[in-house]
Amino acid sequence: MLVDALFLQMGYNATLVTLGAGLLGFAAGISGTFLFLRNRALLSDAISHATLPGVALAFLLMVALGGDGRSLPGLLAGSAVSALLGLLCVNALVRHTRLNEDAAIGAVLSVFFGFGVVLLTVIQTLPQGRQAGLESFLLGSTAAMLWADALIIAGGGAAVVVLALLFRRPFLLVAFDAAYARARGLPVARLDLLMMGLVMAITVVGLKIVGLILVVALLIVPPVTARLWTDVAARVVWLSGIFGASAAYVGAAISATAPDLPTGPIIVLVSFVVFVVSLLLAPSRGVLAAWLRYRRFQKRIHIRQGLLALAQGHPIYERLTLRLLVAAGWARGDGVATDDGMGYAARALRDEARWTALRTDNRFEAAAAMYDGVRDIDTVLTSDQIAEIDRRIAETPA
Template sequence: MLWHALTLQLGYNATLVTLGAMLLGIAAGVTGTFLFLRKRALVSDAISHATLPGVGIAFIIMVALGGDGRSLIGLMLGSAASAWLGLLCIGFLTRRTRLAEDAAIGAVLSVFFGIGIVFLTFIQTMSEGRQAGLEGFLLGSTAGMLYSDAVIIAVGGALVLAAVIAFRRPLSAVAFDPEFAASSGLNVPRLDLIMMGLVMAITVVGLKIVGLILIVALLIIPPVTARFWSERVTGVLWVAGIVGGVAGYVGATLSAVAPALPTGPVIVLVLFVMFALSLLFAPARGALAAVLKHLSFQRRVHIRQGLLALAQGQPIYEKLTLRLLQRSGLARADGVATTDGKARAAKALRDETRWQMARSREEFALAATFYDGLTEIETVLTGDQIGELDRLIGAPMGVPA
């Protein structure tokens, strides 16, 4: 069953929904990256919660006009209108009052959601409302979807993705460095507006699949995951798009296999698994890499300090140092240097002495900034410069030649 779902053999509707979810996921990952780089990730949470009153009002209007109120297009238009209103409210509160953006986000999110709940409870008392299934918009559901709805989602996902691709260059320029983008002639406020429009479009298309409470995850988790894999805007955009697409695809197929589960949480958990794996195992920024880097640094410091102690004939009390020296074959268990250890210790001491001299002389001031107790001086200075240092240090004193 799962295999059939993954290979898109669960019927026409399920295939359309899965493809739509995948396209939407890619678009959301890319758009989310712009939001993330602009540090406005949580605005999307307010936008998505603000769709609920629109869904309710659209349903009531459609019923009042004699329809059955469940037309997905109508509900999507309603949700877009109220999300836009919510966005305007955030703009008004942050620009015209002294409230900070986070307070405006929280206020719009909770109040619009509250208004939406009032409409939902009102709809439940309408005779047409009992079977409306509007609760599905909270957490997403793909079970029993109409053919027309599946088409809308697939087409919607494709359109949003096309729009994201069309605007990707100016949007990444603004996201990376808004001031430079402005000075090179881009209209930053208008591009911000386009970005918010894309977020809104993603929310509206994703309403039925992911649900309005969790769609924010589709915008936030992919860029955060991608950030672990790349230091470049283009790289983050690609990885975020792939992560979002995989989550949409796998999440939609999983929920086709288990129709009782709401789709939104399934997609979010798929996202979270990818995020957790990246957090742990990403090569440069992951937790495991950080631990390894720390251990290797610790090892180098201990060996260096141990070698210096050996060279100066001081006893080594630190157990870890001794163990590390022993394991590298530089010292015996009782702390006496091996032949190899003696050579390395002498070299470490010479290196340290040269550094001391370099740091005390003005002409080496620039090179001295590279001193960290671990870098070998040969990697910083040329042979001639080291010769100069050695001449300054001079021959051993107090010993007859």
């Protein structure tokens, strides 16, 4: 069943939805990256909530003009206008008052959404409004997606991808160092507006599939996931697009396999699973990698301290230390050093003595800063320098 869905064998509507979602996920992942790297991820939440009054007003306007009111291009155009208005309100509040951006975002999203709800209740009282189904824009609805709707999503998504990739260098520069970008003569305010414009386009296009409450997930989760895997900005952009596309594609396919699996939430949950797996497994930034790093360091400390204890004939009380030494073949179970162990212990002691001497010598200040209790001194100094240290140790009376 799921395999059929993944290979687009679930019928016309499911195929349209799955392909459309994949494309939308790709475009959202790419344009969301710039927003995330600019530390303004939640601005997308304000933009998406601000679409609601536009959808409702467009419906009312189309009905007033004698139309059906449910034409998707009209509704999307309305949502784009009010999203833009919301965006400009956030910008105006941040620029002309002392409110911070988070307060401006929260104010705009709640007020626009509240006004949208007022308009929805107005629509419900109209004779044409009963079947308007505008509530489906809250959570998305893919059941009745048409070829024309899919074309809008595909066209909008493709345009966003092209623009985002064309402007990716200035976007990244602004995201990492806005002051430097301004000094280089880049129009930072306009670039920011374009960045938000792309996010707005994604939101509008995504209303049909994931709905306005959850569309922010497509813009935020893939970049956050991609960021875990790499430190190179250009790769974050592409990886984010790939994560977004695959989560949306797989999510839409899963939702096609049963009637009570709503597309939007499933896509969001699939992206979240990808994020959690990445958080656990990503190299260097992942939790597992960090834990392994910690364990390795802990092991080195224990072995080092154990060897020092062996060399000085101290008993070893710490069980982990003893276990590690036994495993290495340097000590017996009762804490007595093997011949091998004596050799390594003597080396560790000599290393420690060299470090002690080094840390009292101003000439080796830079090297002394690298002392962490486990590092071998010959990874820091040349053999000439070590010989010099040894001479000093020999000169000092014990």
